[in-house]
Amino acid sequence: MPELPEAETIRRGLQKYLPGKTVAKVTVKERKLIRVPACEEFIKRLTGQAFTGTRRIGKIVILDLEKDSILVRLGMTGQLTFRDPKSGDTAFKTHPVTKLQTSSNPVPDKHTHIIAEHTDGTMLCYRDIRKFGKWLMYAKDELWQCPEIQALGPDPLSADFTCEKLCKSLARTSRSIKTALLDQSIVCGIGNIYADEILFACGISPLRQASSLTEDEISRIACQTPAILEASISRNGTTFSDYRDADGNPGENVGFLQVYGRSGSPCPSCGQILKREVVGGRGTSWCERCQH
DNA sequence: ACCTCGACCTGGGCGC
């Protein structure tokens, strides 16, 4: 479920604590999560290095070290949290919509698969119920050449994301616009939730063939995509920003989704009952009256 | 070359 806004929220949370922390000990309980390099080498290289900062591209959270960088793909259920055992343990709480952790300092549980303990006793914890996540480590100066990043299209919050590029990409695919928006090589960071939200905001049916979109429609997508993602970052920021005492305020964020997960309910714009159908293998909600 | 689909996982919700 973590899409770009959730990855960015997590990154901002970590950015407050991680820089300057030196890794003293690494525990990997689920070896398959470490993809590059081999698990033993990963642990060896990570141990002793200090974190220098964080970055993000699409849905990928990047943890920079002195010499290397770690790519974290959160998959469906990945959660990256900073923990300070000295400030007391709390139970896990998750956001009802995003399924992201909202409590600070959770006790590591059976789903906490990777733990990096720092020299000052704090730790970075990776929890992933379904284990779809992936960790990869590359030398810092080779990071941008790695296949996982090379495969990505422009990030919607970067200057690379332009209407012109989007027009070109969409023109050469026969797939539906919904499927195209989920293709990380066309634009990176959009997942199922925001694909539906963006198409609703643009008044475009998810069933439309991508190559049939007019320049005006594509410019709407180019405009709405960053706006919706930014708005969501600011809202998740409300829920998660205060990492220390955030304890999940469901009412605050539940209302922000216009169509996703609302099939069977009235369209927030016209009142027509929202439709639901599987498009490109994904559950998709939209308004047949507002979206053409 | 492009596209679709199922597998990977687990927990939660629902029906019987």
Next chain:
DNA sequence: TGCGCCCAGGTCGAGG
């Protein structure tokens, strides 16, 4: 109450 079935969606390899 409890069991089993199905659903959720990001990514990737297999197959069309």
